[in-house]
Amino acid sequence: MRLLAGLRDRLAGGSHALEVDASSVRDLLTRLVGESPDFRAAEELVFESATRDRAARDLRILVNGRSVQFLAGLDTNLQSNDTVTLHLTGARGYPGG
Amino acid sequence: MTLQGGFTGTILRVDLTRGSVEKEAIREDWAREFVGGRGIAVRYLHEEVDPQVDPLSPDNKLIFATGPLTGTNASCGARYMVITKGPLTGAVTTSNSGGRFAPELKFAGYDMILFEGRSERPVYLWIQDEIAELRDASHLWGKGVFETEDTIRRESGLPDCAVSAIGPAGENLVRYAAIVNEKYRAAGRSGVGAVMGSKNLKAIAVRGTGAVRVADPVATMRSQWAMKHELTQAPLTAEGLPAYGTLALMNVINEHGALPTRNYRDSQFENAEDISGEELAETRLAANKACFACTIACGRVSRISEEGVGRYGVSCSPRNWRHATEGPEYENAWSLGADCGISDFDAILKSNWMCNDLGMDPISLGATIAAAMELYEAGVIDESVTGIPMPFGSGEALLTMTEKAAYRDGFGDQIAEGSKIMGERLGHPEVFMGVKGQEFPAYDPRALQGMGLGYATSNRGACHLRAYTVAVEVVGEPEPMDPRAAEGKGAVTKAFQDTSTAVDATGLCLFLTFGTTLESIHPILKAVTGFDLADNELLQAGERIWNLERLWNLRAGLTAADDTLPKRMLKDAIRGGPAQGEVSRLPEMLPDYYRERGWTEEGHPTAEKLAELGLG
Numbered sequence: 004m005r006l007l008a009g010l011r012d013r014l015a016g017g018s019h020a021l022e023v024d025a026s027s028v029r030d031l032l033t034r035l036v037g038e039s040p041d042f043r044a045a046e047e048l049v050f051e052s053a054t055r056d057r058a059a060r061d062l063r064i065l066v067n068g069r070s071v072q073f074l075a076g077l078d079t080n081l082q083s084n085d086t087v088t089l090h091l092t093g094a095r096g097y098p099g100g
Numbered sequence: 101m102t103l104q105g106g107f108t109g110t111i112l113r114v115d116l117t118r119g120s121v122e123k124e125a126i127r128e129d130w131a132r133e134f135v136g137g138r139g140i141a142v143r144y145l146h147e148e149v150d151p152q153v154d155p156l157s158p159d160n161k162l163i164f165a166t167g168p169l170t171g172t173n174a175s176c177g178a179r180y181m182v183i184t185k186g187p188l189t190g191a192v193t194t195s196n197s198g199g200r201f202a203p204e205l206k207f208a209g210y211d212m213i214l215f216e217g218r219s220e221r222p223v224y225l226w227i228q229d230e231i232a233e234l235r236d237a238s239h240l241w242g243k244g245v246f247e248t249e250d251t252i253r254r255e256s257g258l259p260d261c262a263v264s265a266i267g268p269a270g271e272n273l274v275r276y277a278a279i280v281n282e283k284y285r286a287a288g289r290s291g292v293g294a295v296m297g298s299k300n301l302k303a304i305a306v307r308g309t310g311a312v313r314v315a316d317p318v319a320t321m322r323s324q325w326a327m328k329h330e331l332t333q334a335p336l337t338a339e340g341l342p343a344y345g346t347l348a349l350m351n352v353i354n355e356h357g358a359l360p361t362r363n364y365r366d367s368q369f370e371n372a373e374d375i376s377g378e379e380l381a382e383t384r385l386a387a388n389k390a391c392f393a394c395t396i397a398c399g400r401v402s403r404i405s406e407e408g409v410g411r412y413g414v415s416c417s418p419r420n421w422r423h424a425t426e427g428p429e430y431e432n433a434w435s436l437g438a439d440c441g442i443s444d445f446d447a448i449l450k451s452n453w454m455c456n457d458l459g460m461d462p463i464s465l466g467a468t469i470a471a472a473m474e475l476y477e478a479g480v481i482d483e484s485v486t487g488i489p490m491p492f493g494s495g496e497a498l499l500t501m502t503e504k505a506a507y508r509d510g511f512g513d514q515i516a517e518g519s520k521i522m523g524e525r526l527g528h529p530e531v532f533m534g535v536k537g538q539e540f541p542a543y544d545p546r547a548l549q550g551m552g553l554g555y556a557t558s559n560r561g562a563c564h565l566r567a568y569t570v571a572v573e574v575v576g577e578p579e580p581m582d583p584r585a586a587e588g589k590g591a592v593t594k595a596f597q598d599t600s601t602a603v604d605a606t607g608l609c610l611f612l613t614f615g616t617t618l619e620s621i622h623p624i625l626k627a628v629t630g631f632d633l634a635d636n637e638l639l640q641a642g643e644r645i646w647n648l649e650r651l652w653n654l655r656a657g658l659t660a661a662d663d664t665l666p667k668r669m670l671k672d673a674i675r676g677g678p679a680q681g682e683v684s685r686l687p688e689m690l691p692d693y694y695r696e697r698g699w700t701e702e703g704h705p706t707a708e709k710l711a712e713l714g715l716g
Contacts, residue, residue: 069678
């Protein structure tokens, strides 16, 4: 699992990469939140709400470079050695014109 | 109609052949239709310059244009646009810069400067409020941008003046020479600096003590505060860009498999992390920096590493920065880095610093060096031609060729022509990665289909700032679109082109749109200018300007055949990474785009479209 920019400090104690056992993207994010020292902050960063049925608006999740928006969302299954990348966007409006 | 605010109402017309500087009223009848900045200047270009003109001849004109919101307290109202016919492209050129040069020009009382002709000897234009005169620049010719600016400040006795200048690259007519103000802000692309050099115009220095009049001060304050608030609420403009700058994109684009590497032969760079925004923030960032009135502050001040100082130290300007320099932007770190296979961050910083002082566009420079590296590794050229080893990954080759290009020294004379002409001369035109003579920026159009359409149809040649479909294809705003899909990209490309053109015409920075929309800019423009604008009038002005640029290009001899991509993008599939197997689907997208534009199948605006836009 690869974390970019501010997510490194906020979710992984500054690490660039983590090894995580997970069967789906939802499972992976749940484990990530569960292992975070600041559980609430991590949950707000990753999930839209406490029901955890949607990823946070500004979080982008890639599985092997492909956004899960074009796969099965949080239900996207993971295989051994898949690379999952998390990055934040945070744009509003009509970015870049 | 009398202009109520936003515009000073006065332009300077400088005839360099006669040595005259005259003030004249701006064409008020064009101000509302074309807004200002890029818009009104393109209207002047359309009126006054033969599109067939040789870009480096005295008959070409060079226009510096502010917008009605430049110099106001609207966030990011710092921009000016340089408009001319570009020597790199043969097309209309619209090259934008920030800093504080443009507000200073407004404070002195001018919306625009229009240069024509050619001076017999080097000169610079000095502006101090109502004083506007040409001064001898013989002692500045041959100097870098930094020394030129420092000398003019010292000699003028007004150290607060703002200076926009060319370096040796502009003087030597390097086809992608830039115009640089405040040492690190540049109208970078398409060779506007070469046009300035061809006119023997070294610099413009300006000090203004006035202010920008606004039609409705209360509404101006309310509307611009509302927009500032929006910028504080969008995480990207409030936190992301201040913390990492545009260089945050290096890792993001690499993870998406869209980071062009080694002259677009690969689409992921194995060492992207080493030249990323994260790496810069952790090891080299000294401060961030803002342009006039900016509330984002995406600019970087970066240190050469202690280990790198011996090899790549910079003579810092200002001196108290020691071994620090501004930048790099994502595009520059990519072109001087990944595209050349280089992961030595100090070498990239040094080359970027040299580009500012020598006055060159790092995108086209890096891309041209990358094309030469490809030919070197293929054995087409060797050291008997280049003078030095030029394998991919060589920081030494990058720095040597950065200097040689600016002075057209040895093989640098080929690099100075850009990769299209260089490739053709060496019998390998296929190494040119660009559109209309201008090199691509930092997004592989096979992995991000919309960017390919945007590059192909950009009026000024390949450009990321004219239709940043990365927004929908990577960022996912305002709605996510599949980067691999062709469907719908015609409409979104048109929408982005018209919107960004409208923003450019106001004098605001395009980065505002990472946190706000035209709907928020609209009331500021109304309040400042007093124009009773209809809801979609600003967006329609963007479309009008885009179509006028297109008409000018068609008259210059460009055709739909120029709305294309290199064979490598259309035929050669990406070899690895997330987008493996992809090619550009431009042939599917282009007809759709022309329909969305209301153009014929040959890419000509229809009579109906021109009538709708008031251009018939």
